[in-house]
Amino acid sequence: MTNLLDMRNLVAGYGYGPDIIHDFNLQIKKSEVKCIIGPNGAGKSTVLKAITGVLKPRSGAVEFEGKDIAGKEAYQIMRQGICFLPQERAIFPNMTVAENLKMGTYSLQDKRLAEERIHHAIETFPVLGERLHQLSGTLSGGQQQQLVYARAFAIQPKLMLIDEPSLGLAPALVEQTFQHIANIASSGIAVILVEQNAFRGLEAADYGVVMDLGKLVFEKPANEVLQDQRIRELYLGKAAKQ
Numbered sequence: 062m063t064n065l066l067d068m069r070n071l072v073a074g075y076g077y078g079p080d081i082i083h084d085f086n087l088q089i090k091k092s093e094v095k096c097i098i099g100p101n102g103a104g105k106s107t108v109l110k111a112i113t114g115v116l117k118p119r120s121g122a123v124e125f126e127g128k129d130i131a132g133k134e135a136y137q138i139m140r141q142g143i144c145f146l147p148q149e150r151a152i153f154p155n156m157t158v159a160e161n162l163k164m165g166t167y168s169l170q171d172k173r174l175a176e177e178r179i180h181h182a183i184e185t186f187p188v189l190g191e192r193l194h195q196l197s198g199t200l201s202g203g204q205q206q207q208l209v210y211a212r213a214f215a216i217q218p219k220l221m222l223i224d225e226p227s228l229g230l231a232p233a234l235v236e237q238t239f240q241h242i243a244n245i246a247s248s249g250i251a252v253i254l255v256e257q258n259a260f261r262g263l264e265a266a267d268y269g270v271v272m273d274l275g276k277l278v279f280e281k282p283a284n285e286v287l288q289d290q291r292i293r294e295l296y297l298g299k300a301a302k303q
């Protein structure tokens with residue numbers, strides 16, 4: 062199968078500062094889930110920003126479905142089918158659940174298609190269907206989290222990039238969130254996630270991508286990364302030693 066995303070020799074950095082990402086390579090195919098792990102400041106979020114056009118690559122190639130997207134604007138990249146859930150995942154609290162879902166599909170010209178997708182998102186996240194007219198800010202934390210994923214799902218992207226899905230969430234919500242990610246992935250959407258909780262992230266993924274100091278250390282099937290003793294000590298932290 063050909064690559065959906067093919068990033069080669071990416072170099073990226075901020076403003077006039079030094080290069081943060083050096084010669085980074087990352088590929089993903091349809092329906093795959095890859096989890097990027099590495100210490101704080103390794104450049105994980107920067108890689109996601111460089112894919113989505115939030116940050117323009119300094120050099121290297123980023124191809125999506127065979128088309129060069131490096132240097133394109135974020136909205137153009139989004140329209141190609143890449144959806145980015147950055148660390149701060151905002152909903153619109155003063156809008157209803159239905160309005161929030163509509164915001165996800167606003168760029169679709171075909172309104173019937175937009176409605177179908179929203180309908181499909183509600184089927185996948187049924188709690189929201191009972192609360193379509195409720196203001197989103199009054200939902201529980203878990204329901205708000207469902208709304209974030211349902212809205213992304215309604216966009217029907219081909220690739221979803223998720224930065225730190227579990228950050229700041231209570232343990233029960235972490236499990237729920239990973240269930241949402243699994244649902245999304247099983248619908249054929251490729252997912253690249255960055256996760257501090259390396260154990261949980263790798264469990265959800267087909268492949269683990271280890272990075273440090275802006276470079277790829279290695280990439281392996283996620284279960285091999287989970288079993289690698291050196292990686293357990295280095296990247297999986299205390300939890301691995303128990």
Ligand SMILES: Nc1ncnc2c1ncn2[C@@H]1O[C@H](COP(=O)(O)OP(=O)(O)OP(=O)(O)O)[C@@H](O)[C@H]1O
Pocket residue numbers: 075078081099100101102103104105106107108
């Ligand atoms: N907006 C910015 N301007 C300048 N430097 C930045 C900016 N954002 C990140 N950096 C720098 O780029 C490097 C990589 O940061 P990045 O956020 O990609 O790391 P990360 O692997 O996502 O870390 P964390 O696990 O803490 O989220 C860091 O040295 C950071 O200080």
Ligand SMILES: [Mg+2]
Pocket residue numbers: 105106107224
């Ligand atoms: Mg980060």
